[in-house]
Structures are given as C-alpha cells and as structure tokens.
Amino acid sequence: MSNDPSSNASNPLFQLENQLCFPLYALSRMITKAYQPLLLELDLTYPQYLVFLLLWEHQELTVKELGEKLFLDSGTLTPLLKRLEQKQWISRRRDPRDERSVIIGLLPAGQQLQARACQIPEEIIAKLNMPQADFEALRLQLNALLIQLA
Amino acid sequence: MSNDPSSNASNPLFQLENQLCFPLYALSRMITKAYQPLLLELDLTYPQYLVFLLLWEHQELTVKELGEKLFLDSGTLTPLLKRLEQKQWISRRRDPRDERSVIIGLLPAGQQLQARACQIPEEIIAKLNMPQADFEALRLQLNALLIQLA
C-alpha cells in the first residue's frame, strides 16, 4: 500500500545506510559519548577537551587560531572559553599588538589537567576495541577527506 | 622553551591529527554544513531531514523507533517533532493499543516535501566531489563501525 510507484521512497540514495553523512553524524556522536565518562572525571566536555589538547601543545593560541584548527567560530568558542576561564583553567587577554585578538593561555590548574588526561587516548582505543590496522586506515582516510574539504 | 620533557605535550596520541575522534567530529559538522544550503530551500534542518528520510520510507514510526534508528533520545526528538507538527508536516498521536507510544505520521505537506528533496543526495555527492570508489569504501567502513559500536 505504501509503495506508490510515483514516490521516491524506494530510491536507495534515500536510505540512511546508503549515505555517507548519516554514519558520520551518528558515529561522531557515539564516539563523543564514549569519551564522556572519561572526561567527566576531569570535569570537561568533549569540545573543551579538544581546546586543551591544542593548548597543552601550544601553550598560547588566539581565538582565531583555535577556531581555524577546530573548525569552530567565535559564537561557539567564546562562551566555551569563558566557562574555562571561570574555572581558572585558562586566561583570556587582548594581544597588546593587535587589540582585536584575544590570546588564550593555560593557567596552572589547566596545565595540571594534562597529567590526569594523559591516559585518555589509550583508554579510548581500548574501549573502541578496533584492530590497530583498521583504526589507522580509517584515521588516514578521514584526515585526508577533512583536509580536502577544508 | 615550551618543551618541558616532563610534559606529555609531545605525546603523539595527544595530537588532533592522530586521533580518530576529531576528524570524525569535524567532518560530521562540515558535511552537515554542506547540506545546509540545500535544506534551507525546504526549510529543514539536517536532523529534521533525517527524520523525513525515515518517514518517507516507512510512513509511520513511533518516537522510540525513530530514536533507535537515529541514535537520538526523546529529549532531542520531542521538541524537533513538535516543530515539524507545528508546520503541519507530521502528525503526532498516541498509539491506542499502547498509550505510552507516540506514532509519528506524514501529513500531505510532509509527503510532498519529498518531491523537492529527491535531488539532494546527488547534489551532495557532486558537491563533495569524491571519487565514487572512495565514497563507497568509506561508507562501508563507517557503517561497519557504526553497527559494531551500536
């Protein structure tokens, strides 16, 4: 009854499994959820964790640089960074050489978070339980696509 | 100066490019953004579009079934579905045989949306500009991982 031949319901391109976007969307949320219990111990959300990965590596970055690396704009980053500033984990100050820029720096408490976070990557890999080769192959493909589309 | 040997900043597992989660997270948002201008013409968001993909195929689904297929809970779906109901695109009614369930059905305007949406899959593939073989390979890998983790 529901198979009206004039409808595109049976168009295979319309089925979730045949799209690239849906598994990407669903997997992204599932993996973020896999991080959640580990990050809860650090009182961090997943996007906040990404900001710290960058700050632990670079010590200081402007909002613009964070946005470029994470593909996020200031409408997302500003409130997120203000929450981290309130916890005294990061500092926010204008660049004296260009007052339009805001430099984000690590405060001691934020620096110390790293010690507690350092096991997370291994724990996630263990949790996902993927063969190392599959993990690597997928990672390379996704990174290549990311760079191509960026 | 920033290379304190006691820090894990140089731990390669801590770098964005070496993680699986980050490209997944960034790609998911980038591809959703690629849909946005196409969906704007239909006055749909990306998650709303996913709901319609399922409804066009199945005509009727409960909130629970939608949630299982999309990996979303009622806290996300209920307000989304109420917005679609307000536009008279879908109907929401209790299942008389089990009053706990809410059945989501297509209204005529929602059914007709499909005609305008049917070119979207092809347009997205064209927009992403990926070789068909790469697209297929990645799709299969992501779906396999999704099923494994679900």
Next chain:
DNA sequence: TAATGTTTAATTGTGTGCAATCAAATTGAC
C-alpha cells in the same frame, strides 16, 4: 487485584553549533 517493576515520552537544565549582526581595531588607498 494489589503491589512492584518496566517501558515510553515528556520535561528540565546545561552546553554546544552556527547564522546573523554588531562593534572595535587595524589596514590600505588616496
């Protein structure tokens, strides 16, 4: 049938994402 437990949506609260707009600072052409 009465008590208990389970299933299902809805609600509430917090935190992203992102488009659109605004405002301040800087840069460039003249």
Next chain:
DNA sequence: GTCAATTTGATTGCACACAATTAAACATTA
C-alpha cells in the same frame, strides 16, 4: 591624516544533543 574596507571577537537567537528526572501506561507476579 581620512575614509572605506577588512579583520576579529562578542552577542543574540535558534536548534540540536544529552543527562537526569518525572509521569503515565503497561506488564508481571504474588
């Protein structure tokens, strides 16, 4: 130097996501 254009963050408003709680309906079992 001055005006216009550009850069950069901040703000606002809307729509997810999701944890946690609540409430109603159903199922089970004594």
